[in-house]
Amino acid sequence: MPDDASDLADRVQAGDLRLYELDDETDADTAAAARRAVLERETDADTAALGAFAFDADQAADTAVENLTGGAQLPLGVAGPVALSGGAADGEYYLPMATTEGALVASVNRGCSAITAAGGANARVTKTGMTRAPVFRVADVTEGAEVAQWADDNTDALAAAAESTTSHGELTDVTPYVVGDNVYLRFRYDTKDAMGMNMATIATEAASELVEDETPAELVAVSGNLCTDKKPAAINAVEGRGRTVTADVTIPQDVVEERFDTTPAAIEEANTRKNLIGSAKAGSLGFNAHAANVVAAVFLATGQDAAQVVEGANAITTVEARDDALYASVNLASLEVGTVGGGTTLPTQREALDVLGVRGGGDPAGANADALAEIIAVGALAGEINLLAALASRRLSAAHADLGR
Amino acid sequence: MPDDASDLADRVQAGDLRLYELDDETDADTAAAARRAVLERETDADTAALGAFAFDADQAADTAVENLTGGAQLPLGVAGPVALSGGAADGEYYLPMATTEGALVASVNRGCSAITAAGGANARVTKTGMTRAPVFRVADVTEGAEVAQWADDNTDALAAAAESTTSHGELTDVTPYVVGDNVYLRFRYDTKDAMGMNMATIATEAASELVEDETPAELVAVSGNLCTDKKPAAINAVEGRGRTVTADVTIPQDVVEERFDTTPAAIEEANTRKNLIGSAKAGSLGFNAHAANVVAAVFLATGQDAAQVVEGANAITTVEARDDALYASVNLASLEVGTVGGGTTLPTQREALDVLGVRGGGDPAGANADALAEIIAVGALAGEINLLAALASRRLSAAHADLGR
């Protein structure tokens, strides 16, 4: 540990400095070392591994985290290659997955292999838009109805206000909801290759000022939870958020039997009894086996927001035993992804995006984020097919016993 | 790159080896290097950062990931210290958070500071149990009702079968559900300090064999989605899964005003209009502002399963303006955590658990996982209070503009 860090740690322990004030005293690396020193002294922890990170401390401290202390390291494996034909993605892809769940990459890998053997998957983004829904206070429902009407009548002015804050984003829709003396305005934006949550927030703040200027409504919160960010909400399942993306594949029966030791009919049955009827009985918003596993692993590898795995689990898996084939699809209602900004600029995340060929702004704008969404959907499809097939052939426990924790 | 790795990459590219077969040819480090070589040759990606990981490749390949290729690195900051009085945790804690979302650690940090200034938070685990719910096929509802009755009458035998597979786990409940010709049996286990999903799966496989031996029911899938794992399901909100944990705090009004530049009444109003009414209108299972953010960041830091952030978002935040004080609580219905096994054995994750003093088996068994759950709940509470306060004082956009992407 550098002397500086040790001295700074002394000052923190003496109460002269707070952890977050270290950034004002020194560079990010030294500040992180000082924080690790404090942790080592005040707890029973070593911090050597936390200190062995490979990203640039200044960049991380500037953009990704406060009180930078070190790095968390997760194993990363690749599944694939998987062939897919999408609206934006096209070709064969290796899927980078960061995870600590043994058996997951193997599961997706087997699914990818079967998909590719079947000629590849289809994928399509069918709806796009990042949303933010402020809540306003009004006097009563009469005033609320007037404010809602005003919003319907003034979308151009709202768009002008919102778009004044951003060079890329476009306001595509405003939908009002009146609940007593609350008016929620759900703003939807095309944020191109950015995930867009911050862009949408800032633009909505500007639009909200216009609402306050022109109507009696008063802003209570720039997010009124009809957005809905990082909570499992039906509004996202119905309306979509980020990308609404569907992937499917038709796998010949002989490929199914050879690779999975089961039949299309058995896989369909497992899907119907588990993912459809079981989820129905559970009061679930997710009708799938483990789509969130794939979403989480690719999100972590590529620098997406890990808390948005929540919405990524808003997925429906369908399976049909067709004549001599298995048809399977996965439908992700609200997959929030970006290829610019945020965690995508960190080193390992950049490399993972380069592995997929989707880093940075796409051509046309939005094409890279569309492609990433399609690739994740196909990955989720691979995971669904393999897990359902494993269940159908009753190998789930065995799979974990061999490969798992 | 070692020559071995390059040669192995040649063989993969020539079609002589598959990516997953590399583990049979060489050690984990070289296999990972070979995979990186394949990626570098077949895509436009560099993989230097992916290769700069600090964990043991063999351990990671054995327990956490297949097709190990490298490591993903995320910045890690600490919030706190935060004072809390729980059923298992007690004292002041630094909260390790791995994230790429700028402003998050700062937000939680401010919340922790206010909580500590107020004398600390309370936290309690009110229900515990990891669940697995296989689905069985029966002839009809008459047979289904008989199987359900059999399960109710034979819990001891089911427990004996299930517990024969585990040295730690205990079967605590079996609840049957009949839906047409499907019978779902929801098994609940006390898995102590393990998150317990695999333990529960293996034990349930054994119990399911008994069901098949003793009744006409046939197992279709060891998970029938009434578990419910990694999907946002009401059954978890109602019944709990993992730990059901609640944290709360009472903060004097002057502390609120000084630190957050707003009032308890304004924070209550923001919570009611956003987290309660807004979430209601959104058809949400999550009635909170951003609990998933804190759950995700601590999960990543401490080696939890990132896909289980989904259930972690099943949370309700309540706020009341009491006389001269703010009362706030966060209730996490289904927080699935462990301090042994899985990702908790990796280096940075071990250190993060040591920072919290909860690594490994607790005394009594389960106490460490309880403590981790309570600490996360307090962290989520800190995040809720700060975000609601920021909304109340209309600083959300500004906060992101200063600290964010």
Added chain:
Amino acid sequence: MPDDASDLADRVQAGDLRLYELDDETDADTAAAARRAVLERETDADTAALGAFAFDADQAADTAVENLTGGAQLPLGVAGPVALSGGAADGEYYLPMATTEGALVASVNRGCSAITAAGGANARVTKTGMTRAPVFRVADVTEGAEVAQWADDNTDALAAAAESTTSHGELTDVTPYVVGDNVYLRFRYDTKDAMGMNMATIATEAASELVEDETPAELVAVSGNLCTDKKPAAINAVEGRGRTVTADVTIPQDVVEERFDTTPAAIEEANTRKNLIGSAKAGSLGFNAHAANVVAAVFLATGQDAAQVVEGANAITTVEARDDALYASVNLASLEVGTVGGGTTLPTQREALDVLGVRGGGDPAGANADALAEIIAVGALAGEINLLAALASRRLSAAHADLGR
């Protein structure tokens, strides 16, 4: 019993006639008498009360029921008058309620009295539209995306096809949803003063033929459950169905205290802990105390479809203790009402609609159904206020003990 009826009953019992074939043999009154005779002979039931109905048997048999056997009679009381100022309704109204739940009319009546004492309630319909969502089968997601795009591009042609079947209805929106090899098209209609379910179904059949003619999609079912009719679905809570209507009132504190023996603050607390937090924990789509009671009772009195009470329960109640006053609102997301057609043409139902002054087509078209929706919303508000107040003053059991079963 007429001889004819007895003879016909003989023939039914002999197996020469089926119950539904009686309509081909005789008039509706005699057919009903014959059915009652069969029931009396084959069960232990008397049917005198069932036979004492006052409506015209032929009309009922033609429009409302098959196998007409008699009439069910429910007690009907009136609550009110209640003063309200709506977008369509305006003035003081007596609310006819058919119910067998003792204490309900008294509860609503007390609420109406307090509302009127406070100067009356506000009410507004903020969205209108009856929906029908057929499901089509497509080959795969690629084709599904094309069909969805075709629907977006051809709304005029779809409107022309749909509107060719109806003199009143207008197609106002078509929203496509792609889920694997399913395409759902949610058609929304302005059906004016008709509840509109049949109009929407017939129009959607015609539009679906166009979809089949012009695209590769094949109709599987004219209702694909994204409508959503008679099921509790978030899509209705979010998007609305029938009328989305909100009512509210501000009641001075002294009126609250005098009439309800409690305070605005206590009523707010009951609402927050029960209707908001309790409903959240229950995984509910209804955040109210008993809105369905009022919806059901007025529906039965006025000839609405009793099964659509389901959607009527998709309601949110909000309460705030303002300075020296109670503010309360009820928001019904999907109230499906009509004042023409269906059960509204029967005698007691006609009279009940006349009591409200909303029978038949409104001026402008739709105004009567709007007014009915607003009146029901105010009735629900009255019921909410009184029940919450009764809970706040802990009189629920006592109320039922005095007035109930």
Added chain:
Amino acid sequence: MPDDASDLADRVQAGDLRLYELDDETDADTAAAARRAVLERETDADTAALGAFAFDADQAADTAVENLTGGAQLPLGVAGPVALSGGAADGEYYLPMATTEGALVASVNRGCSAITAAGGANARVTKTGMTRAPVFRVADVTEGAEVAQWADDNTDALAAAAESTTSHGELTDVTPYVVGDNVYLRFRYDTKDAMGMNMATIATEAASELVEDETPAELVAVSGNLCTDKKPAAINAVEGRGRTVTADVTIPQDVVEERFDTTPAAIEEANTRKNLIGSAKAGSLGFNAHAANVVAAVFLATGQDAAQVVEGANAITTVEARDDALYASVNLASLEVGTVGGGTTLPTQREALDVLGVRGGGDPAGANADALAEIIAVGALAGEINLLAALASRRLSAAHADLGR
């Protein structure tokens, strides 16, 4: 109109009497006539039909309604007979249905006919219990956890307190939920042949007094919405309320083809794409076609609580094309029925219960309500089969055009 009624109406109009005070002045018939007179004078309505009711006014005014004004009359038809083999019901039943929805009785009737031709349906009640869940205020989560523990430790004392208020009901379970400073205790009762809502409320009031006496918790509302009554809540779908009942049938393929002009495979497809996948996408708690229609019509005929149709729609329909047969089931999670008390004591309702042979207390106690639940489930099954078959053969619109409004 009797002179008395006219005079009383004068006094009401003069402001000397309120509508509800009429019961203190005269008998129920005259009071109802006076109310009708007021309505006729103050609105444009005739009230002759409302006055032509056949029940006893005094009884109705005492038990079912306040401000009795008249009677609502609905057409009643019968479907069936339908053969069923249940746990409590057994034999052939005519199903009385009160409805104004043309085509409904015919639809159920065709389903009943097919079921009977197939040898009859099975039905089983798999769970029973009426619930009430008061909400208590506690100081904080620490106290809340103590109260929850106290409830777990004192179920015998709670049962003694609850059962002191009832001669029939038994407390079978108490489940605590802690949410911040709220504790919800969900009491479950066996209420035998009574629907039991009032019994449960009164018993819970008594138990709640014990909670307040023995713990620091304070009752806020005797219903905290985790009951959940008359709202569409997942807790009822998961835990059940009233009766959880499932019915199923296996119909030979030739019967399907002959009667419905379609195939088991086509019906399965319609069910999967509409009731399972469509409902999933809609964020629904109901996975059926129109179960609420049958529940509503039989509820109205037999004197059940119409607002509880809401919970009756919490139903899952499953369909499988088996070898040469159609298997179909309907699962009603929360069907709240009674055969004693409430609306079951009115004349037409008594007769309808006698048609089913389930009026009054069963032997053993509860058997009549169980039987009623099973019969309704089979009726719902009949309705599901016929509607799905009609959709499969694309006759829905035509059916309504012929038989409907």
